Amino acid sequence: MTDATSGDATGSAARPPHAEPVEPVERVEPAESAETAGLSESTGAQPPDLKAGSHPSRINQERLLADPDDAEAWEGLHATYADQATIWRDWTDTQYGYALPVRQGLRHVRPVDWAVEICCGTGEATGHLAATVPNVVACDLNLGMLVRHADIPGVRWLAADVRQLPLGTGSVPLLVSLNGVFNPTEIARVTRPGGQVLWCTSFRSGTPLYVHPDRMHRLLGEAWTAKGEAAGHGEWTLFTAPSP
Helix, strand or coil: CCCCCCCCCCCCCCCCCCCCCCCEEEEEECCCCCCCCCCCCCCCCCCCCHHHHCCCCHHHHHHHHHCCCCHHHHHHHHHHHHCCCHHHHHHHHHCCCCHHHHHHHHHHHHCCEEEEEEEEEEEEEECHHCCCCCCCEEECHHHHHCHHHHHCCCCEEECCCCCCCCCCCCCCEEEEEEECCCCCHHHHHHHHEEEEEEEEEECHHHCCCCCCCHHHHHHHHHCCCCEEEEEEEEEEEEEECCCC
């Protein structure tokens, strides 16, 4: 999730399992559509200036990647979203193309029977995921966000901390996040061999908790594959876990 006043995400970061050099993420040539044509020229379509580089959430993301047990950083992130819950959806609804990266990225995933969304907030991207996948588990640690979700058929809403997701090892065929905190160890643990992770941001590096896709790829490990593209003001990256 992106901080409504300055931009951010809730979720988790844990000790990376790998950090070997990998090939840069393959960039898919974006195809202009009715969703993207004239985006920057549209009224109110300029991306917000969230001061991402110096935002406390960027600092906390880096702290958590360096030390997943940094309790102060976790508490800072959690407090941000507790404060934002009552205005969250009103703010995201004013951000043009906020969930566009999810909609476009989902066109590239393999068909699956169920999926998990982490850091789902009030469900800004959840409806798009549920329109593609018949069964969705949408997770967020912030109860104030979850109680404000829309009713979406096929979605189970779950309070869960992405530091330790209540999911079996190697069980998830597709994991999706929009503006979530990147937690490589837990993501790698729960993703099924050959499973996919669709990681999206609404404002690319203008998202305070942004981690560059090439860096995410390194943290997941060289055996993973990755491709992605820009989508409006944001971007999506699709990672595929190694098969046995």
